[in-house]
Amino acid sequence: MEYQVIEKEERLQFLEEMFESTELKVTESYSYPTIMEDLSNVVLFHIKEVTFEGEEKSPRREAFENVIGMIQNEGVNFIYLILGDKKGVSFYFGLVKESEYDGELPMPIDEMGNNLLKSAIRGNFRGSKIEEVSPEEMIEIFDRMQTNSNNRNRKYASVIGTPGINESEDKKSFQGVDRLVDVMQGDDFGLCILAKPLSKRAIKKIEDDLYQIYNSLSTFSKISLQEGENKSKGTSISKGTSDSVSYGENTTKGTNYSKTSGTSENTGTSESKTAGSTKGTNYSESQTEGKNWGKSEGKNEGTSKTKGWSEGSSSGSSSNSTNKGTNGSGTENWGTSYSENTGTSSSKGTNTGYSNSENMSKTKGTNTSTGTSESKTAGTSETTGTNSSKTTGTNNSASESSTTGSSQNVSKDIINKKAADYVKYIDEMLLPIIDYGKSKGLYLTTTFIFADNNSQLEKLGNTIKSLYSGKKGNKNPLEFEILENNDKKIEYFKNFQIPNCVSYDNENALTLKSHFIENDEVSLGNWYSPNELGLIAGLPEKEVVGLALNEEVEFGLNAKTPEKGEELISLGNLVQSGNEIDTKVYLEKSALNKHIFITGVTGTGKTTTCQKLLIESELPFLVIEPAKTEYRILMNNPKTEDILIFTLGNDKVAPFRLNPFEFFEGESITSRVDMLKAAMEASFDMEAAIPQIIESAMYSCYEDYGWNIDTDENEKFENPYDEGVYSFPTLEDLLNKVETEVTKHNFDDRLKKDYVGSITARLQGLLVGSKGQMLNSRRSIDFRELIEKKVVLEIEGIKNGTEKSLVMGFILTNLCEALRAKYNKDKHFKHITLIEEAHRLLSKYTPGDSLNKKNSVETFADMLAEVRKYGESLIIADQIPNKMTPEVLKNTNTKIVHKIFAEDDKEAIGNTISLSKEQKDFLSSLPTGRAIVFSQGWTKALQVQIKQRTNTTSDENIDEDRLKSRVEDFYIENYKKGIFIGTKYEKITKEQFRLCRKFSTNKEFVKIFKAVFEENVNSFRDFERVMNLLNDKKFFDNIRRVLTNDDENIENLKNKFKEYYDIFSDDLHKTIYAKYYGGLKIQGSTEDNLKKIKRDLKESIITIFNNGDLNLGIDRSYLKKYIQK
Template sequence: MSETVVLRKKDDDVLEVVPTNEIIENEPKSIVPEYEKLQAGLVEANKLVDDIILKKYLHNLTDLEIIPLDDSLKKISDIRLFRITEMVYQNNEYSTYKFASVFNSVQNLNCGVFIVVDSNGQKTDFYMGVRSLDDKRTTKSLKDTLKNALCGQFPGVKTEDLLDPVAEEFLGNIATKNITSVSCVAKNKDKEFKDNETFIQGLEKLALAMQGQKYTAIVLAKSADSAQLEETRQAYEMIYTQLSPFANMQMSYGRNTALNISDAFSHGTSIGSSHSVNSSIQKGKSNSKGTSKNHSTTKSDTLGALAKSIGTAALGVASLVTAPLEGVASVAVAGAIAVGQMGLSAYNPKTKSDGTGTSENSTVNENTTQGETETETKNESENETHTKGITTGKSDTMQLTLQNKSLLNTLQRIDEQLKRIDECESIGMWECAAYFLSDCQETAEMAAGTYKALMKGEKSGLETSSINFWGKQNANKLPILRDYITNFIHPVFEYHSDSISVPVTASSLVSSNELAIEMGLPRKSVCGFPVIEHADFGKEVVQYNKKLHSKDFCLGKVFSMGAETETEVNIDCNSLTMHTFVTGSTGSGKSNTVYEILNQLRNVYGIPFLVVEPAKGEYKNVFGQFPDVNVYGTNPKKTTLLRINPFRFPEDVHVLEHMDRLVEIFNVCWPMYAAMPAILKEAMEKAYEAAGWNMGTSVNSKSNKYPNFADLLEQIEIVINESKYSADSKGDYSGALLTRVRSLTNGLNSLIFCDDDLSDKELFDKSVIVDLSRVGSTETKSLIMGILVMKLNEYRMSSGRINSPLAHITVLEEAHNLLKKTSTEQSTEGANLLGKSVELLANSIAEMRTYGEGFIIADQSPGLLDMSVIRNTNTKIILRLPDKSDRELVGYAAGLDEDQIEELSKLKRGVAAVYQNDWVEPVLVQVNKCTIPEIIYDCSEEVKKTDYNSVRTQIVKLLIQGRVSEKYTILLEEIEKGLDSLGLSTLNYEFVEEQIIEFKEKGELSIWKDDNFRKLSRRITDILGVRAKVENIVVTAMDNEELTEKLGRVVELCINSPSEPLKIALSQCFMKDMSTQQEEREMREKIYLNWFKSVVERSRGL
C-alpha cells in the first residue's frame, strides 16, 4: 500500500510533497498535563490540607518534641489572677455574649486570659486572670481592665485579688504528674438553649461531674491581632484558590466520519502559422485510504517540586524561639505559601483520552490536447476546467464530569472557616486550649473527656478535636509542660511533615463568642462557688413629678445585682402622710428599717412618733433611752402603766359618733354574731346615760364623767335580762359578751382601762412607745390598738389642720391584729360585720393624712392583712418574703414584674424593694443601719407606781369601819388620788365619793347601819370585783370550814395584810351579796345563814 502524502508549501511559491506521518510527528506537544503528574500533586496537596486546614497533627502532640520555654517568660510579675467568690447573673439573660464582651475588653492588648478551676475534692474554686505578652502595658492595668469589664457586665460579682506571693504559692502547688490537653472549637449544642436556665455547657457541669476528685483545669486563650487575622484569611483564601480547579474533572469521548469527491476537466487549443497539427490524450487515476487509532494517559509527578516549595516556606530556627508569642496561625500561613508556590503545575489533574480516525481519498484526471502549427507561427489556445467536490460528515461526542467529593468537602470547610474569620474580624480571634492537671491519671483523663463533651456543639467538627495525654511514659516532658502551663502560655511543639518543619500548639482558633463558651463561668451554684440570679430593678429613683427643695431623708443606697452602689435613695417626708407599708419575714431587717425612718424624722425634722408594738417589745430598747420618748406598757414592773379610757372622747366629738366608732372596734376585735352588736350598742348607750350624758346634746349634766367597762358590764347584764330573747339566746349572749367585758374589769386590764387615763396630748403630741408585748390575749391586743387608733383619729379631727405637712408618724407593728383580712361574703345571720368594721378603720387611717398624720403599717404576714391597707399605702417597702402568696400579694401592689416578685425571696438582710406611686419603677435599696445602740430599757425609778391594793384597802376599811371592833387610820387623800385608777363603775365611783364627803362631814357613815348592810355588801363586792370568785367558791366548797378558808384567801388577794376580824367581816359581805342574787334566792339564803351560823359558833368556841 502506497504511503499517503500531502503538498506543503516549501518556499514562497514552491510546494513540496511530504508524508503524513512526518507532519504528525513534528506537530507541537499538547498543553494538557500528563495524568500521573496531576494525580501526584493532588495527593500531596490533600496531605497538606490535613495538616493545615483540619489540623490533624493535633492527634499526635504526645509524640512531638516540646520546645523549652525561654527563661525570660517565667516571671510571676507578668501574671495577675483573682478568685471569684460569688457569681451574679440577671434572670433569664444569655450570659455568653456578656462573657464575650468581658474577654473583648483585652482582646487587642496582646495578652492571654485564662480561667483556673481548682478542686480539692470537697469544693471548687474559680480564678480568672491575665498574662502579659509585651512591655507596652503593665500587668496590673490588664488585670484591672478585665476585672472592671467582668464587674460591669455582671454587677454584684464578688472577687478577691491574689498577691504575687499567694499566686506563686498557689501555682506551685498545682499537681502535674498527669497532664491532658483538650483542643476543640466550642459551639452551642442547640441555638434555642441560650438563657441560663437552659444553658447546658457551663463549667458547673464539669465541677459536678468531677465531685470528689482533686484536679486543676486551666483554660487558656491568647489574643490574635488584626494582622495575624488577615494573614490567616489570606492563607485560607490562597489554599482555596489553588485547590478549587481540581474539585471537578471532565472526560470527553468523540467520533467523526468525512467523505470528499472532486471532479475537474480542462481543454486547450493552439493555432500557429506554421500550421502543424498534433494530438495527445492523457488519463490518470489515484486512490488513497488510511485508518489511525491512539490512546494516551498523562500524570505529572512534582513531589520534588512540592518539597522544594514547602522548604522555602519553613519558618526556620528563629521562628521556633518566638513561636510561644506568635501563635498557631503561622502554621496556616506557612502552608498557604507552600501551596501558592506550587502553582498549577503541582496540582494538574489526571487526563485520559481515546481516539479513532479514518480517511479515504479518490482522484481522477483526464487531459486531451490537439494542436495545428503553420509556419506563419500563429497560435490560438482554448482551455476549459470543471471541478466538483462533495463532503459528507458525521460526528458523535460524549462528555462526563467527575467531582472529587473529598476535595469539595475540604473547600466547604474552608468556606466555613472564612465565615468564622468574618466573625472574628468583628468580635476578635483567640488561640484557645484547655489543660487538666492531676496526680491521678484517671482524673486528668476524665476531666478532659468531660470538658470536651461539654464544649462540642453543632459545628465543632470544622477543626479537629483531640485529647492528648502526658504521664509516666512521658515523664521527661512533664517539667517543660509545667513551665508553659503554670506561666499560662500554650506549649510549643516541633512538627515535621516530610520536608516541612513548623512550631505548633494545642490551641484552636476561636472567636470571642466561642471563647465565652469555653471559658464561661458556671451558671448554677456548685460547692464553693455560689451563683445567684437577680432580677433587674431601677438603678436610681425616677419620679414623674419631682419636687424641688422638698424635705427628705436618705433611706439607703441603691442595691443592684447583689451589690450596693453609691446612688442614694431619698424619701420625701411629706409623702409619708400618704402612709407606708413595711413588710418582711423574721430577720429580714424590717424593724431596722422602721428604726431608721423614725430616727431620721426625729433627729433631722423633730417629728414625734407613736409606736404601737404588740410583739417583741424592742422599740423601747432603741428609743426608750432618750428623755423625750415616753414608754408605756402593760406590766407596771417594766414600764409606766398604759392608762386609757375607751369611753372618753374630745369635746369636739359627739357622743353618738364616738360610740359608733367604739362599737366598730369591738366588732373587729371580738367575734360578734346575731344580736350581739345591737346588745352591746344599747348597753353602751345606757352606760353613757347612767354617767349623766344626754345622747342628743352630747352634754353631761352631772360632771365630766365618762363610763367605763364596769358600767358597760352592768348595763349588758340589764339589757339581756330585760330583753325578750329566749333563755338559750340570753345564755349565749351572756356567755359571749359578759365574759369578755368582765375580763376587762379585772386583773391588769382593770388597771389599763381606767378613768385616770393619759391625756391625748401625752399620747399623740409626744414621742411615745406603747409596748403590748406582754399582753397574752390577742383580742386584748387588738382592742388596745384599735382604741388608740380611734382616739388618735378623734384627736386629730378636733385639733388638726386640713392639708397639713407631716407632723406626726404612727407605727402599727403586727398590724394584722387590728387590720385583719376578712371574707367578703355575707353570713346567714347578718352582714359581714368584721369586714365592714375593718374597712371603716382602714378608711379612718387613710383620711388622717389630711391632718399631717402618717402611718407606717408594718407586718411580716401581708396575707393576714386587709388588702385595702396594702393597696392604699403610697410607699411600699418590701424586704425578704419567702412565701409565694405573700410575694405576689404585695409585689403586684407595688408594680413589680414576675422576675422582681421572685427576687423578693432572695433579698439579703436589710435590702428592700421600695416603690412610691409617683416613681417610674421600683428600686432595690440597702437600707441604712440604724446607728442607735440597743440598751435594755429600765423603767425610771422616779416614776411613781400606784399601789392599787392600798387604795382598795383604804376604801374597804372606810366602808367596813363601823362593823368591826378594830379602829383603822383612814387616808382619805390616798383614796381621792387613786380613785380614778381603780376602774370603778360610775355607780360605785359616785358611791365612794359620797361616802368620803359624808365621813369628812360627820366622821361616820350611815352605810354602817345594819339596815344598809345589804347595800354595803353589794358595793364592797363590786369594788373588789370578787362576785364571780365567790360564786365559784360557794359551789365547790365541801363544807363551811372550807368555804370560810377560801373566802379568807380572796380577802388576802384584795386587801393588804388583813386582820382576822377584817377577813370575817368582808367574808360576810361576800356571802350576803351572794344571797341577794335573784337566781335560786331561797337556796342562797339558806347557804348564807348556815355559813353565818357556823362562823358564829366557831367564834364562840374560840
C-alpha cells in the same frame, strides 16, 4: 481513548501528618519572675453569683463572648479558673501580664481588671456578685494549685485541640460547664484556661496560610477530563490569483480568578437554513510563524450535551478541521494565565471557483446550574503590531464541495477524597473561626487541668473531651496529655503563661491543627474565636454548689426628678438588672401624708425600711408593733435616741395605761362609743344582739359618772377633763353593767344567761393581769402629748391575737382624736403612725365573717383615710397583702414591696403598681434589702437597694432598764394626770414612783384606798402613810381576827392594837377606823373624827368587805349581821 490522570502525592504529604499526634516540646525552662514574687502582675475576680434575664432561663454564651471581647490588648492573658473541692466549686476570671512581653501595657493589670474585665462582667451579667480576690486569698489559690489538702503535689495535664459546638437547640444545654462540675462533684480538682489575644497582623497571617493551603488542596481535590473527536472530509477546486503581505506582533499578559456556581435553566429549539452562491478568483500565499506560552490551574465541574447536524459542499478548496473543547456548568476555577504571541504572516495565491452551499441546523437543549459567582480580574495587556497588506488578482472560478463528518466526546472526574475533606474542613470550620475572629478577636488558647491523682485527671480530661468535642467533621478534636512531674510546661501553667514549643511537624499540618507559628516557634495552644472560647470557658447554665444563678427582670430606671428645694427622704440606690448603681432614689416628703404601704416576708428588710423612713423623716411618730421588739434599736440612733418605748402587756418593764372610755374635750360620747364598739367587733366574733348590749352598757356607764349623752357635759364633776379628776368609766364598770343591761332587754332566761356569760367572758379576760392593769385604768396617757414625741408601743406581751387587735383599735381611736385636737390648735402639725401587722385590725372581709366585723373594718379604714387632712402620714406594714382590706392597698399612694412568695399576695400588690407577670413572679427572687418601689409621679416601678440606717439582726441588746427608766421619767413629768394611784399630788422621785406602781398592782389595797382614804389624802406624805399602814401584814391579820370573833373576845384583842394608834375606843367599828386614820394627821377633834367614822361605817364596810372581789378570809354573812347591829 486515553485518560490523563493528574496526581502529585508529594504535594499532599502534609495531610498524612494530620493523623499523627503533634509533638510539641518545651525546651526552655520557665525563667521569668513567678506570680508569687510579684502579685501586681495578676488580678483575679471571684464570681459568686450570676444574674441572667428571665426569658433566657440561663446565662447566654453571647454574654461571655462580650466579656472576653473586651480583652484585646497585647501582652495580657485572660484567666478562666475553676477550683473544686468537697464544699463546692469556685469560679474566677482574671488577667495576667504575659512574661515574655517587653512592651508597655496601656494601664496596670489591676486597673485593667477593674476598668475593663469587671465592668464587662457587670455589664453583661448585670446583677452578678463579683469580688476582687485579695492578695492573701491569691496566695491561698496558688497554694491549692501546687498542693492538695494533704500537702501532696498536684498532677497536671494539658488539653489541646479545637472544641466543636452543637448547633441543635436540644443539645445546646448538654455542653454547659455545670455538667462538668456535677461529674467532678466532691473531687479536689482545678481547670484553667489561658487566652492570649492575637493581633490583627497575626490573624491576617493565619488567614493567608489557610488560603494558601486551600488553594493547593483545591487543585487536587477534583480533576475533570474531557476528550472529543471530529472528522470531516471535503473537496474544493478553486483557481485565482492573489497577492497579500501581512505581518504583525502582539503581546498579552493577564491574571484571572473566577469562582462560579449558579443555577440556570434554558430550553430552546433553533432551526437555520442558508443558501448562497459565490464566484470569483483568488490567489493567495500564506506563511505564519508564532510562539505561544501559557499556564492554567483550576477546577472544573459540569455536564454538557450537544447535538448538531451539518451538511455542505465546496469546490475549488480543501480543508481539514479538528475540534476539542470543554463545556460545563457549576464551575469553580482559580488560576493565572499568561499569553504571548509573536508572528509574521505572508499569503500569496490565485483561486478561481464557484461555490454553492446550503446549511441547516437544529438544536434543542436544557442546562441547569447551581452555585455562587464571584469574579476578580487583574491584569495588564499590551499589544504592539504593524500590518501591511497588498492584494491584486483576478478570480473566475467554479467550485463544488461535499463534506461528511462525525464527532464523539468523553468526560471523566478524578476526585482526591482526602484533599476534598480538608477543603471542606477549611471552608466550614476554620475559615468561619477566622471570619468571626476578625471582628470579635482571635485568642491563642491553652487549657491545663490538675487534680490529686491520675485517675481524677482521666475523669476530668475525658469529661472535657466528651462535653466539648462537638459534632462530626472536626479534624482537630480535643486531646489531653498527662504530664510528668518534671515537665517544663507545668511551671508555665502555674504562672498562668502559655509556653512556646519546638515542633518538627510540617507547618501546613500545624496550621490546619489551629496552631500559631511565629518566628519558627509554635505556641502550646490553639486559636479560638470568642464563640469557641465561650463554650469551654463559660458560666454554668444551671446552678451548681458554689455559684448561684439568679433570674433578673427589668424594672423602671427613671424616677421623678425632684425640684430644687424640695424636701426629700432618701431611700437608697437604683438597681439596674440586679446591679446596684450610683443613682439615688428619693421619696418626696410632701407625699408622706398620702400614705405608704410596705410589705415583705420576715427577714427581707421590711422593718429596716420602716425604720429608715422614720429616721429620715425627722418627724414625731408612733409605732404600733404587735409581735416584735425590733424598734428598740432606734434608741442607739442619734436622731431617735429620745424615743419612748412602752411594753403593753408587760408591766414589769415599761407600763402603759389606757382607759378606752376617756375622751378629749370637744369629742362626742357617741363617736367614742361607736369607735369602741367597732374595735370590739373587729376583734371578737359577736353574734346577734351582743354589740347592741355592749353599746347600751357603755352609755349607762357614762351616765353613772354624770355624763349627759346628748350634751356631752358632766353634771357630777365641775371640770371633768382636768388632770387628777376621775370622771370616766372603766372596763370594770362596763363589766358590772352587763347583767343589768341584759335584764333591761327582757330576754328569756336562757338567752339572758347566754348573753351575760358570753359578754362577761370576753370582758373578764381584759381585766386579768397586765392587761387589766393597762386597760382598767381610771385615766390614760395623754395621746396629745404622745404624738409630739417619738414613741413605740410594743404589744408583744399580749399573746392573744383578738386581744391584740382590740388594743390596736383602742390605740387608733385615741390617736385619731388626739390628731384632730392637735390640728385644731396647729394647722401645720405633721406626724407619722406606723402600724405593723395591720391585717390584725384591717383584715379583708371573707365569706363567713359577720357583717359587724365587715362594718367595723370599714370604719377603721375610713378613719385612717381621713386622718390625712390632720397632717397625719400612715405607714402600713404587713407580711400578707392579700389579707388586707382592699381599701388599704387602694388608698396608699406609695408601695414598697420586699420579697414575697405567695401567688395571691403577688397578685394583690402587683396589680396596684402595674407590674407585668414576669415582674410579679420576680418578687419571690428579691434579695434581702431590695424592694420594688412605686410612688407619686412615677410612671414605672423601680427596683431599689434600701440603704440601711439600723441593724435589726445585730446581737446588740437594749437594756430593759433603759426603757424602764425613760418611761418612769415620762410618768413623773406628767404626774398631775394621776394615772397611777398616789402620783397626782406632787412630783416624786423614781423610787417613790416605783412604790406607787407596786401599790397600784394590789387590788385589795386599791379598793380600800378608793373607798376609805382617797377623799382625805391631799399630799404624797399622807398617801405614803396609807401605803405603810396597808402594807403592814400584822395589822390586817389582827383585823381579820377581830372581825371573825364574838364580842366577848374583843377585849382580849384590844391590847394588840395599841401599837398602831393613839386613840382607842371600846367600839369595835371605831377601833378599826381609828386604826385606819391613826396614821394620818387629820384636822379636827378626835370626837368629830369618830363621829364621821361612825357615820360612814355601814356604807364603807359593806362596800369594802362585802364586795365579791375582796377576800379577807371572813364569814360574810356574819359580818353583815354584825355590822347592822
